[in-house]
Amino acid sequence: MAIIEVEAVTYTYPGSSTPSLRDVTFSVEPGEFVALIGANGAGKSTLCYALTGFVPHFFNGEMQGQVTIAGIQTQKAALEEIVPLAGLVFQNPITQLTGKATVCEEIAFGLENLGVPPEEMEERIAHALELVGDRSWADRSPTALSGGQQQRVALACMLVMKPQVLVLDEPTSFLDPLGAHEVFTAIRQLSREGMTIIIAEHNIEWIARETDRIIALDEGKIILDGKPSEVLTSPLLEDLGSQLRYTAAARLAQARGWWPETRNLPVTLEEAEAGFRAGGFHGH
Numbered sequence: 001m002a003i004i005e006v007e008a009v010t011y012t013y014p015g016s017s018t019p020s021l022r023d024v025t026f027s028v029e030p031g032e033f034v035a036l037i038g039a040n041g042a043g044k045s046t047l048c049y050a051l052t053g054f055v056p057h058f059f060n061g062e063m064q065g066q067v068t069i070a071g072i073q074t075q076k077a078a079l080e081e082i083v084p085l086a087g088l089v090f091q092n093p094i095t096q097l098t099g100k101a102t103v104c105e106e107i108a109f110g111l112e113n114l115g116v117p118p119e120e121m122e123e124r125i126a127h128a129l130e131l132v133g134d135r136s137w138a139d140r141s142p143t144a145l146s147g148g149q150q151q152r153v154a155l156a157c158m159l160v161m162k163p164q165v166l167v168l169d170e171p172t173s174f175l176d177p178l179g180a181h182e183v184f185t186a187i188r189q190l191s192r193e194g195m196t197i198i199i200a201e202h203n204i205e206w207i208a209r210e211t212d213r214i215i216a217l218d219e220g221k222i223i224l225d226g227k228p229s230e231v232l233t234s235p236l237l238e239d240l241g242s243q244l245r246y247t248a249a250a251r252l253a254q255a256r257g258w259w260p261e262t263r264n265l266p267v268t269l270e271e272a273e274a275g276f277r278a279g280g281f282h283g284h
């Protein structure tokens with residue numbers, strides 16, 4: 001049974017005359033790892049908010065259709081009920097962190113609101129920190145950590161709530177390459193452990209390699225939904241060309257007759273290598 005059901009969702013922010021999501025319908029099975037892609041303003045963040053109840057509860061505005069997470073209709077539930085079902089990690093870790101003196105206090109914050117007993121709290125915090133990297137950060141000040149470490153603490157703040165679904169809105173866009181690598185590694189590990197993950201992300205090569213499925217948005221509408229190899233080679237996304245080095249190389253090879261028209265274009269290095277080998281092209 002699907003863990004996320006989005007049915008005909010159209011959403012307009014207050015004061016806006018045009019919807020930011022238009023008739024969006026899809027479902028996600030437990031354990032799926034789904035990327036949301038699209039140009040700036042396509043609606044990725046808005047969809048992340050709709051999946052975690054911030055739309056409509058926090059932003060208000062006008063919403064038609066419905067989002068159901070683990071059997072709960074988000075429009076009918078309070079935001080506090082939705083957080084333990086679907087946790088949202090924001091672009092900038094500073095948005096998530098609340099200025100507590102230690103990492104431990106920061107991660108405990110959500111649990112305190114739920115009235116979790118202290119021993120269980122300690123255990124859950126240690127586990128959440130282990131999932132994102134390092135138990136030893138517990139007593140450090142969040143401000144003394146690097147951007148990548150802060151974002152992993154922000155991730156731990158969500159994981160400690162044991163959400164059934166994790167939604168990440170471009171979690172590496174404020175990070176340097178090392179920080180992004182650390183956060184991507186933690187996310188990949190969570191996915192391998194079976195967590196259902198939806199991530200809005202600009203790093204196309206990473207999502208091509210790691211995710212099961214890509215949903216592409218344009219002006220608030222879903223234009224493509226499928227496996228990375230299907231979605232990323234679609235003519236509808238030709239603008240992505242320069243970001244997909246292996247697809248671009250194979251397209252060039254195709255134009256020169258080295259890559260048969262009938263062979264799918266690659267999106268990862270491995271697929272490109274397999275395709276070039278199969279074609280008997282070994283370079284010089």
Ligand SMILES: Nc1ncnc2c1ncn2[C@@H]1O[C@H](COP(=O)(O)OP(=O)(O)OP(=O)(O)O)[C@@H](O)[C@H]1O
Pocket residue numbers: 013014016020038039040041042043044045046047
């Ligand atoms: N609070 C808001 N009030 C009114 N309109 C908004 C608000 N937030 C976003 N929008 C509009 O909704 C549309 C979708 O924006 P959204 O931020 O969801 O896109 P995005 O794909 O996440 O873009 P980016 O990659 O730049 O983050 C845009 O036209 C944007 O201007």
